[in-house]
Amino acid sequence: MRWLTAAIAAGLGIMSSTASANQLTNPGFETDNASAGDVAGASGWGQFNFAFTTKSVTPHSGTQELKVFGPFFIGGGSGVTQAVPASPGQSFSASAWLRDDSSDPMLGSNFAQVQLQYLDSSNNVIVTDSSPNFTALDPINTWEKESASGIAPAGTAKAQIVLVHVQINNPVTGGSVFFDDASLDLVPEPGSLALLGIGGLLAARRRVRSA
Secondary structure, eight states, rough: OOHHHHHHHHHHHHHHHHHTOBSSSTTSSSSSSTTSSSSEETTTSSSSSHHHHEEOOOOOSSSEEEEEOOSSSEEEEEEEEEEOOOOOOOOEEEEEEEBBBBOOOOOOOOOOEEEEEEEOOOEEEEEEEEOOETTSOBBBBEEEEEEEEEEETTTTOOOEEEEEEEOOOSSSOEEEEEEEEEEEEEEEHHHHHHHHHEEEEEHHHHHHHHH
């Protein structure tokens, strides 16, 4: 039975590594050196309005994080985006760690989200799935994970993660939100996982027999 135990472990290992493959470039915002001060945007990410790579708060991991604030008009948003190739029917999960810090706390009803968007070949947004709102009611000075997931609809050419801060207070109020350790994962279909598991079992059995 030792070969069966090894086979199960091998199959589970294959499934785990396949299911957790992060598709993002610079997910922890470590690429740009913010030692001399905040750096606008982040390598590998598209930026809209006010988003900066920074070292200004305790990171979730590594040494840096992303700071997002503004854009100082009601209903406006600031943040970053990153897209990867996708096809209809594929499932993705988008996540990041968010922090409301006492050095520049979120105020009023302003909120932040992790969004998962599916885009067509002309970069038009087809569908947006959003995490719950992260607000000033969440614990201060604490990293909290937020996530969104969904299945790519017909016409999908890309899956995109959006890290966004939205100002809805009237009059506009300030405050920042910090993001770290973002992830955009392609989630294998259950049938694919089963096939990978069977392949792992057979491969491990062959290894054990030849040992």
